[in-house]
Amino acid sequence: MSTGAVYIVDDDEAIRDALAWLFQSRGVDVETFVSAEAFLDKWSPGTSGCLVLDIRMAGMTGLELFDRLREMGARLPVIFLTGHGDVPMAVSALKKGARDFVEKPFNDNDLVDMVIDALAWEATQRENAADAASLAARLASLTLRERQVMERVLAGKLNKVIADDLGITMRTVEVHRAHLFEKMGVKTAVELAQLMSTRR
Amino acid sequence: MSTGAVYIVDDDEAIRDALAWLFQSRGVDVETFVSAEAFLDKWSPGTSGCLVLDIRMAGMTGLELFDRLREMGARLPVIFLTGHGDVPMAVSALKKGARDFVEKPFNDNDLVDMVIDALAWEATQRENAADAASLAARLASLTLRERQVMERVLAGKLNKVIADDLGITMRTVEVHRAHLFEKMGVKTAVELAQLMSTRR
DNA sequence: ACAGGCATTGCGGATGACCACACTGGTCAC
DNA sequence: GTGACCAGTGTGGTCATCCGCAATGCCTGT
Structure with missing residues (x-):
């Protein structure tokens, strides 16, 4: 997992080049784009890094690109230049x-630090997002019964009582409980509670 | 618990009066101050509400007041006017x-909405702060042993194992455990885990 | 039709959690 | 010195958890 690159979007070639040189000289990977549209082409949910975005550009402005990316679920940090x-x-x-x-x-150095x-x-x-996604995946792999038992364990x-609640036997509850512990990757109810509490 | 008032700090009397009238007409409690210093006199950690702060004022500026309040631990939301x-x-x-x-x-209405x-x-x-404080208080009331046992219960x-860990008997662990559950106001280890996970 | 996943249940035993009762010893404050 | 609080310990019993072994019924996809 390397940390992502800085993506510079500016329609002024002189600025793109200057910024690219600046970041490279400080060891930061750089990619430059002539327009908001060019960056949108490149972007995918896996794109990792930071955007440096000129506000005023021909075509889509920096602010519009920002909104568009947010709509598409991008969570990249964005630094505006104006x-x-x-x-x-x-x-x-x-x-x-x-x-x-x-x-x-x-100030060049300030920008690089930012x-x-x-x-x-x-x-x-x-x-964090990856952890949350993994948690959601594990949660989704639970059967209905397992989820019902989990809720009540967390309560x-x-x-x-759970058995009574669901109209089934204690033994069955134990089985579901063991299964859901397995699927959620925990060994105790305490771990499960911690897992479910941190992310919400 | 009523929700707090809006505190208007501006050295221009006309603006103070206009804003006071505006908020009152929308049913929001208002207090006005002629200067940052005047508000500092009034402020205490219990002060609840929202600040509307002119930036440019004789004496301490709005920005300085903001910094000062943050230093003193105030967490009031601040809306700057300039x-x-x-x-x-x-x-x-x-x-x-x-x-x-x-x-x-x-826009008057926008400001009131904000x-x-x-x-x-x-x-x-x-x-939330009150809950956190209450939790901290309960935590502080635990004896050393109780804290040690709690850590390990949460682990x-x-x-x-805890007994072995601390070099004491299982029976003693049970006693500490019961005491700490009592003090923390929980009945099960799961509740304890949830209590400790949400706030951290 | 057959495999596999899911939900269900029973039995029985090992282990752990929890509790009431009883007791020792140290510190600290009034 | 006496009481309050903390720490530690023991006995014995109840209740809960966790597991392995075994089995049934249902549904789905091949």
């Missing part, structure tokens, strides 16, 4: 989850 | 946790 941004635009972008909003001219932070953040987010009910 | 803010100022304020950053002239949202948010935050260890 020559002459206004306050409402900056506020709206940040409130929608942009990572930062930087006016040109900016990107490096964003890359690290994105990597941990990606891990602290005794097997006897 | 006549001529610049982008870096807005970005910095939002990244430091300001709720919003609004340029004059602004404040109402902020008040609701603050109320739930306050509840899914059996009483036998």
Whole structure:
């Protein structure tokens, strides 16, 4: 798992080149795009990294690309660059989850530091998302009965009560319980509770 | 528990009065302050509500008041008002946790809506903080041994193993276990795990 | 038709959790 | 010094959990 690259989207070739050189010189992988559309072509749910996005571009603007990516489920951190941004635009972008909003001219080193932070953040987010997905998958693999038993185990009910509750025998509850513990990859009810509590 | 008031800090009397009237007409409790210093006098850790803060004021500026409050542990949501803010100022304020950053002239209704949202948010935050404090208090009431046993219970260890671990008898572990369950207000290990997992 | 997964149940035993009762010893505060 | 609190221990019993072994009925896909 290497940490992702920085994706620079700007229709000004001079800026693309300058930024690409800047990041490369600091050891950050870079890919550049001439337009929002070009990045959308490249993007897939597996794309990992950080976006540096010019606001004002021909065609789709940076803000529009940002919205589009969010709609498509992208969770990449986005740093906006702008020559002459206004306050409402900056506020709206940040409130929608942009990572930062930087006016040109900016300090090169600061930008690289921001990107490096964003890359690290994105990597941990990606891990968390993977954990959540794995948990969801395991949850989905449970049968109806197993889910019903799990709910009641998490509610602290005794097997006897659960059995009564579901109109089945204690022995059957035990079987379901063992199965769901197996599927969820836990050995005790305590572990199960922790697993289910952290992510929600 | 009523939801808190909106605290308006602005050195322009006309604006204070206009905002006070605006909020009152929408049923929101209002208090106004002529300066950042005046609000600091009034503030205490129990102060509940939402701040509407002019940036440019004689004496301490809105941004300085914001920083000062954060240092003192205040978690009040803050909405900044500014006549001529610049982008870096807005970005910095939002990244430091300001709720919003609004340029004059602004839409009255939008501001009230923002404040109402902020008040609701603050109320739930306050509840969460109270729960966390109560949990911390209960945790602090545990004796050393009880904490040691709790850790190991949460690690899914059996009483036998815990006993071995701590060099004491199973019986003693059972006693500590019962005591800590009592103090933490839970009846089962599962409840304990849920209690400890949600807040961390 | 047959394999495989799911839900169900029974029996019995090993192990663990929980509890009431009883007792020792140390520290700390009033 | 006496009471409150903490830590530690024992006996004995009840209830719960966990497992292996064995079996039945249903449904689905090959």
